[in-house]
Amino acid sequence: MEPAATIIGAPYDATASFRRGARYAPAAIRWTSQSIESYSSMLDGDLREAVLLDHGDLQVESLAPEAMVTAVAGAIGVLPGLPVLLGGVHTVSVGAVRALAARHPDLHLVVLDAHLDLREEYDGSPWSHACTTRRLADALDPTRIALFGVRSGAREEFAAAGGLLATERSLRVSRSLWARLEGRPIYLSIDIDVLDPAVAPGTGNPEPAGPGAAELLDFLRVLAPLRVVGIDVVEVAPPYDPSGRTVILAAAIVREAVLTWAAKRPA
Numbered sequence: 001m002e003p004a005a006t007i008i009g010a011p012y013d014a015t016a017s018f019r020r021g022a023r024y025a026p027a028a029i030r031w032t033s034q035s036i037e038s039y040s041s042m043l044d045g046d047l048r049e050a051v052l053l054d055h056g057d058l059q060v061e062s063l064a065p066e067a068m069v070t071a072v073a074g075a076i077g078v079l080p081g082l083p084v085l086l087g088g089v090h091t092v093s094v095g096a097v098r099a100l101a102a103r104h105p106d107l108h109l110v111v112l113d114a115h116l117d118l119r120e121e122y123d124g125s126p127w128s129h130a131c132t133t134r135r136l137a138d139a140l141d142p143t144r145i146a147l148f149g150v151r152s153g154a155r156e157e158f159a160a161a162g163g164l165l166a167t168e169r170s171l172r173v174s175r176s177l178w179a180r181l182e183g184r185p186i187y188l189s190i191d192i193d194v195l196d197p198a199v200a201p202g203t204g205n206p207e208p209a210g211p212g213a214a215e216l217l218d219f220l221r222v223l224a225p226l227r228v229v230g231i232d233v234v235e236v237a238p239p240y241d242p243s244g245r246t247v248i249l250a251a252a253i254v255r256e257a258v259l260t261w262a263a264k265r266p267a
Helices: 022-035 065-076 092-103 129-139 155-163 175-181 213-223 245-261
Strands: 005-010 052-057 082-087 108-112 145-148 166-168 185-191 227-234
Touching: 005 022, 005 065, 005 245, 022 052, 022 082, 022 227, 022 245, 065 082, 065 092, 082 092, 082 245, 092 129, 092 185, 092 227, 108 129, 108 175, 108 213, 129 145, 145 175, 155 166, 185 213, 185 245, 213 245, 227 245
Parallel strands: 005 052, 005 082, 082 227, 108 145, 108 185, 145 166, 185 227
Antiparallel strands: none
């Protein structure tokens, strides 16, 4: 029986530009998921009623960035069911998008991120996580990339963002943008730093004045009718949140996303 979703970790943070620690996130999210209910009262769904597979973690910690991206692409390309990628820094998303773009020629991206990440290079590297959106735009047409929650970037990045499908500070989808996304295959990438650091301090590059947890979870429910073909949650850095609330929130986001887009699919 094919699983409705397959979870896979990419414990990698060599491309972090400030504070490393995201490599610990996949294991921490799995462990912390034991502390929350498998049942979502908002969705009236239970993970125990879904056929799920945990593929474990990719052995990518020692790889150079481009080799890591290739490894992630190779793994995502053969996973059964809906792929759910646990980062790691945001660079890991590039591999997942490469794989799914090959499977879905009309793939669109919905990215939740406090940062534009449109630099061509940062600190001499084109693979810094500060270049993630730029590298995603190398993998597919930039007019298929919609960013939400953005409130940080260089002046040049904001100028370049005009070439994307959308750049929104809020977590709201306009009617015209919805028309562009509806019916298309969507890859949903959630950088935990999209949230206000008062809510999710455990991340490498926290950015003030972001939305709260309830707003993000409500946004996922707004997106529920869309055809999501892949999901990731990235940039959780457990060492910077001794309370553990960032990891707990990440586990809840994974639960809600899986129940929304995978658990109700026929196995």
